[in-house]
Amino acid sequence: MAKIRDRTEDFKDAVRQSALSLGHNESKLAATMASFIIHKQRERSAFTKAALKTLESIEALEQFLRKHRKDYVDPLRTTEQERDSIEHEVTAFIKTCKEQIDILQVSITEEEKRLKGWLGLSVDGSNADTIAHKQGVVLILSEKLHSVTTQFDQLRAIRFQDAINRVTPRRKLNQSVSSIPVDNLNDNVELRESNEVPGEHLRVQQQHLDDETRALQVELTSLLDAAQQTETKMVEMSALNHLISTHVLQQAQQIEHLYEQAVEATSNVQLGNKELAQAIQRNSSSRTFLVLFLFVLTFSILFLDWYS
Numbered sequence: 001m002a003k004i005r006d007r008t009e010d011f012k013d014a015v016r017q018s019a020l021s022l023g024h025n026e027s028k029l030a031a032t033m034a035s036f037i038i039h040k041q042r043e044r045s046a047f048t049k050a051a052l053k054t055l056e057s058i059e060a061l062e063q064f065l066r067k068h069r070k071d072y073v074d075p076l077r078t079t080e081q082e083r084d085s086i087e088h089e090v091t092a093f094i095k096t097c098k099e100q101i102d103i104l105q106v107s108i109t110e111e112e113k114r115l116k117g118w119l120g121l122s123v124d125g126s127n128a129d130t131i132a133h134k135q136g137v138v139l140i141l142s143e144k145l146h147s148v149t150t151q152f153d154q155l156r157a158i159r160f161q162d163a164i165n166r167v168t169p170r171r172k173l174n175q176s177v178s179s180i181p182v183d184n185l186n187d188n189v190e191l192r193e194s195n196e197v198p199g200e201h202l203r204v205q206q207q208h209l210d211d212e213t214r215a216l217q218v219e220l221t222s223l224l225d226a227a228q229q230t231e232t233k234m235v236e237m238s239a240l241n242h243l244i245s246t247h248v249l250q251q252a253q254q255i256e257h258l259y260e261q262a263v264e265a266t267s268n269v270q271l272g273n274k275e276l277a278q279a280i281q282r283n284s285s286s287r288t289f290l291v292l293f294l295f296v297l298t299f300s301i302l303f304l305d306w307y308s
Contacts, residue, residue: 142252
């Protein structure tokens with residue numbers, strides 16, 4: 001038995017000589033050979049690019065929260081204005097990610113409408129699988145965004161509780177100061193003056209003490225009003241953020257339901273295609289049997305007529 005000779009190197013040399021004879025230089029030939037070994041990456045679709053961009057935005061939001069967590073929670077590290085700025089940036093991030101997810105969902109809905117036939121069923125099972133895959137991608141993005149918003153809700157609750165803890169002692173101090181009437185202070189001053197030699201200097205001190213008492217009451221009242229306003233705003237912001245989180249969770253549940261429906265529709269379409277193929281096969285078999293039966297019957301009639 002003759003031995004098999006490996007002529008791969010001869011084939012490469014022949015290809016090389018042919019390429020050089022056609023005018024290819026060494027660099028172009030090397031690039032061509034490399035393209036056969038290292039394939040170019042397939043161009044991503046618009047949906048994939050948008051989904052990856054949304055994922056990058058959510059991950060950037062998560063990193064931003066992780067970076068500024070201590071600055072937002074600890075009142076000694078930053079001021080109220082800086083924490084408000086952090087909260088504003090996070091809210092803008094969440095809104096942007098939510099809009100991007102909505103755009104992806106709208107694109108899926110439009111593509112699903114285009115692929116539906118006149119009976120409302122998908123005409124191609126592969127396209128139905130693609131739509132189901134996209135629904136799953138949107139569901140994953142929604143769940144990841146909801147996880148990040150939940151973390152931010154926890155940070156906001158810590159800040160809100162800290163604001164309440166700071167407001168409570170001031171309110172008690174204001175109530176204790178306001179519970180002391182100014183008349184009692186005046187009576188005490190007058191009592192001390194009656195025991196001392198009256199004079200212009202004592203009256204000036206009394207007036208100065210009264211002014212300081214009234215200024216302290218006004219300052220404490222303004223601080224109490226500012227704290228109450230801050231508390232009200234924090235409650236409103238917490239309620240709005242909770243509402244946004246609830247809507248995001250509801251949307252994630254709806255997307256999951258749509259994903260299950262898409263998977264079920266895909267299985268129904270595949271089952272329908274199988275039933276149609278079986279029906280076509282049965283129709284072809286019955287037609288063949290009918291033609292054969294008519295041919296045998298005709299031949300039998302002619303044979304009987306000839307025989308009689």
